[in-house]
Amino acid sequence: MRLSQMLFVTLREEPAEAEIPSHKLLVRAGYIRRIGSGIYAYLPLMWRVLQKISQIVREEMNATGAQECLLPQLQPSDLWRESGRWDTYTKAEGIMFALTDRQERELGLGPTHEEVITTIAKEMIRSYRQLPLNLYQIQTKFRDEIRPRFGLMRGREFIMKDAYSFSADEESLRAIYQDMDRAYCKIFRRCGLAFRAVEADSGAIGGSASQEFMVLADAGEDEVLYTEDGKYSANVEKAISLPPEVEPSPFKKYEKLETPGTETIEKLAKFLKCSTTAVVKNVLYEALYDNGTLVLALVHIRGDQDVNEVKLQNELVRLAPRYQAKTLLALRVPDESAQQKWAAKPLPLGYIAPDLPDDYISSVKDVISEFLRLADKTVVDLKNFVTGANEFGYHVVGANWGKEFQLPELMVDIRKARPGDRAIHDPSQILQSTRGIEVGHIFQLGTKYSQAMGATYTNEQGEELPLVMGCYGIGVSRLAQAAVEQSYDKDGIIWPVAIAPYHAIVVIPNINDREQVEVAEKLYNELNLAGIETLLDDRDERAGVKFKDADLIGIPYRIVTGRAIKQGKVELVERANKQSQEIAIEEVVTNLRARIDEALKL
C-alpha cells in the first residue's frame, strides 16, 4: 500500500482523551479513532493488526479441533432468564445493553454467549457419540461499562474470541481446558507478548476453576501475586497465602477498656500497645439479593488483614439459595447515613463487637431480612484477642472464642492476600506483586448452564445427563493494545513482527529524485511479491516527517532509498533497536525474509 493513497493521518499532539501510553500512541499513529465513550473505529492499519491476531487465534484454535462459527449479537431475553442471568447482567451489574424491538420484545446485546450456545447444544446434541465438541467465534462484544477508559482496554464495544466446550464428563472437560491452556500460551507467544497465566476468580461467568492470562504491563488494571519459584501466580482477587505470624496478645484477662479515638486498628494497637494481629476486626456489610432480601453480614477478620470483597461476594452468592434468591444484586459497607435508613441508633463504626446487640437486631427487623456472621480463617485461632464492645470509645481485651464470643458457623477464606505474604505451597517463598492486563480467561463451567437450561445428552448406558461445559475467551482488541503497552519507546509503537500491520516500510526521502523513486518502487514491488507486506512512503513530505511517522506507526523494518543508492545500497533500520545498516539493493528481499522468519520463530 502506498501512503499517498491510504487514509493516513498522524497527530503530533497527545489526544486529551487518552491516559496511558498505548492509548495515546494508537490515536496519534492513526490506528483508532474515538466515535463515542468507549467506542472506537478501527482504521485500516489497526484492522490489519486485528486480522493478524485473529488469524493466529484461529490457527491455534483449529489445531485443537475447535470449530469456528458465528452466533448472534442480539440475544432474546428469554434465554438469559432461563439461565437466571438476565437480572444480574442488565440490572445488578448492568453491563449488558438491553433494548426492546418493535414488538416490545426484550433483547440483550451479547457480552458473552453461554446462553445462546447452550440453547444450540440443547437442540443439537443428543448422544455421547457427538462429544466432545468445542465451538468458537471471533466477534464484536458489548459491555455497558461503568467507566469506559484506556481506549480499547476497557471499551464498550470490543472484539473477543470466545469458545465453548461440551463434554460428557469432568475428565474430558479438564482435557479440553488443558488443551486451551496450551493453545493460549502458544497464541500469546506467537503474538510476541510477555505474559503470565494466573489463577483467577470466575466472577459472573461461574464454574469451578478458572485461569487468566495476563500481559505484564505497569498500566494493567489487575494486580498479580506470584512467587519467584514460578510455582504460584494468581490474580489478587483470587490469591491465597499464609498470613504473617501472630504476635501473642498481651492481655490475659477479659475486660472492657475505654479506648478513646481508636476508630482505626492502627490507632487502637498503638493505644493498647499490642500488635494488630491480636485484634479481631468486625466489618459490617449490607447485601441485597435479587428477591429483595436485605442481609446484614458481619465479617470477623484479623486486625492486620483486609477483606477480599470478591471472595466475600462469592460466599454470599453461594448463600443465595438459603434466602430463596438467585443472585446478589449489591454488596457494600453501609456508612452511618446508610445505617440510619433502618436503625434509629447506628452501630458505632470502629467499635463493633463480634455479636450485634439483641436490641439492635430487634429494632431493625422490619428492614433487614437476615443477619449473618462470617469468620475469616485468620481469626479462628486467636487467643485473648482485642475486639469492639459495641459502644463508642470502648473495646474489650483478653477475649476468647467459646467464652465471651461464639465462632460463627461460617469459617471461610475471605482475606486479601498481599505481597510479602508467605506462599502456601512453600512458606519460604514470598509473594511478589506485578501488574497485568487480562487478555485471556479460561473457565471450567461444569454443569451450571446445561442444568439451568436443560441441555443434556444420553450416555452409553442410556442415562440422560447434563453436558459438562467449559468456556474460553481472548480479548482480541485488548490484546492488540496490550502489545503496544508492552512495546513502545519515546518515538512510538514497536510492533512484534507477527502482529505488525506491515512488515516493512520503504521510505523515499525525496520524491523529486527519480533514482530514489525508481529503486523504492522496485523494492516495494519485489518485497510485496515475496510475501513481505510492505508500505511505500511516496508522500510529498520532508524526509524527517517520514522517518518520524515510520517510527510512530511502529513498522518493524524501514528501508530508506537515500544517498547510498549511488553505491547500490539502501539503509535498513530495525524499529525495535534503531540499528541501521547499509545493504545491497539486490539483497534486501532475502535479508528481510531471513529477519522476519527469525522473528516469527517461536
Next chain:
Amino acid sequence: MRLSQMLFVTLREEPAEAEIPSHKLLVRAGYIRRIGSGIYAYLPLMWRVLQKISQIVREEMNATGAQECLLPQLQPSDLWRESGRWDTYTKAEGIMFALTDRQERELGLGPTHEEVITTIAKEMIRSYRQLPLNLYQIQTKFRDEIRPRFGLMRGREFIMKDAYSFSADEESLRAIYQDMDRAYCKIFRRCGLAFRAVEADSGAIGGSASQEFMVLADAGEDEVLYTEDGKYSANVEKAISLPPEVEPSPFKKYEKLETPGTETIEKLAKFLKCSTTAVVKNVLYEALYDNGTLVLALVHIRGDQDVNEVKLQNELVRLAPRYQAKTLLALRVPDESAQQKWAAKPLPLGYIAPDLPDDYISSVKDVISEFLRLADKTVVDLKNFVTGANEFGYHVVGANWGKEFQLPELMVDIRKARPGDRAIHDPSQILQSTRGIEVGHIFQLGTKYSQAMGATYTNEQGEELPLVMGCYGIGVSRLAQAAVEQSYDKDGIIWPVAIAPYHAIVVIPNINDREQVEVAEKLYNELNLAGIETLLDDRDERAGVKFKDADLIGIPYRIVTGRAIKQGKVELVERANKQSQEIAIEEVVTNLRARIDEALKL
C-alpha cells in the same frame, strides 16, 4: 474435518419456520439455526461459506485500492441527528434498533455507516491530496424489520460489506462508482451466481444514481423489468417506460353524467363505453412530515395506470423543505374512516375530481396544513377526458386542462412501469418481468452527508468544498442464501465450488471395513495436504444415510471408498449433475485439482 468430530446434525423434516427452499435447506442441512425472530446462528459449515464469500469480496475490493477497516456497531444518536436521519431511522421507518446506556445516552445499532464514516472523514481529511479514498468493512448489521422472514434473506442481524468513497468531484465519484460496478460483477461471477445489474431507487440512503445487483430467483422479493436487447433493466420501484397508447375519448362535450356504481375505473369505462386511457384518476394521499405538517396530496394519473408509491414518496421527500420539514414520516391512502378524522363529510372515493371543493378545503383547514396536487405525466396530454365530479355517483366527461380544470404546477413521473410497456430507449423493445434477490447496491451519494455534517476538503485553489461521496453495499449472508435459492435440487443444496464450505467429501460406506477406512484416511489426508478442503464421513452410520447427507449439504465432489477399492479405484460423484465415475485412487488428487481449477476459472 471429520464428521464424527463436527457439530453435524441434519434434519429429515422441513422446518415449520421456513417458507422458501433455500431457507428450508440451510436449516435441514445444519448450516443455520434460528435463535429468535430474524436472528440466526451460523454453524461451522455456514461460517465457512460466509468466510469464502467475504474473502472473494475482500480480494476484489482490495484490487480496486479500497482499504478495509471496522467501524463501531454502536452509534451515538448525535451523529444521526447531524445528518437528519435519526427520526427517519428510529421512528418513521423504525428500522434502527435504538437503546439508552447507563448514562441515559441514546445509541443506535448500525444498519448502515454513512454518519460514522463521514465523521471520520470530517476529522481526518483536509486536502485534495488525500483524495480519492474508498474505505470498506465486512460487518454484522442490524435492522428491526417489520416482518423478518425467509431466513437470512430478511433477517434482523445480517452480514454486510459496506464501502464509502470520498472524492474531490463528481467525475472522480463516477470513476469509483464504475470501479465498484466492475468489482461487483466480478465478485458475483466468482461466487458462481446468475445475476443482473439494475437501475434502482436510492431510498432512505439518498443520492443521485444507484444500481442494484439482483440474483435471479423465483423467490426473490424484488420485481425487475428488463428488455431482451440487454440495454435496460430496472427495479420496478425505479423503472420507467412508455405507457400504452391513448385511445381517444368519445366525448366531445363537457357535461356531468350520472354514473351509478362506478367506483372502479374498469366499471366506469365499461359504463361509459370508453377506454380507461381516457380517464383521469384522482388518488388522495395523506402525507405526514416530521414537523407535524399533514399534507393532503391529490395525484392525477391516467385511468389505466397505477401510482408508483416509491416515486411518489421521493417527490414528497423532495418537497419537505417547502413545508419546513426534514423528512416524511408516513404516506398512505386515507380510507373513509381516516378522512372522517378531519372532515365531517368525506370525499366520495371513486368520484373525486381533479379539484377539491372549496368548502371541503375550508372545512378541514384546522387539521390539514397543506394541499398539494401532482399530475403524472400520463394525464398531461389527455383531451376531452373523463374524471370525477366530487359527487357520489357522478363523473364529468369531455373535460380539458386549461378549461374545466387547471393542470397543477407539479407534473412528474410517478407511474408504475409494467411488463408489456414499451421501453424508452427503443419503443420496439417490450419490458419483461423477472424476480430477483438484491445482493448488492451501489449509490452515488454526492454531498448529501458531507454537507449535512460539514465534511469538507480544501482544493488546489485553497477553496473549502464538501466531499463527494459514494457508498457500496453487498449483503454477504443474504448472498450465501441466494446462492442456494439459485442452485438446489430435490436432494439438497448444490454449492458453487467457489463458496462451498468444503470442496470434497470422502465417504466411507462401512467403517468396519478396514480397507475402506485406510483408503479413505489416506485420501482425506492427501487431499487436505494438496489444499483441497475435504470432509471425511467416518461416522458409524449406514452408507445410504451418508450419501443422503452428502447430497443435502451440497459438497461439490463426493469420493466413495466402496467395493471398487479392490480394483484400486474409488467412485467420484459430482454433486451438480450426479455424474459418477470410477477413478484410480492415485489419480484422485490430480483429478479433483483439475476439476476445481476448471470450476474456479472465470
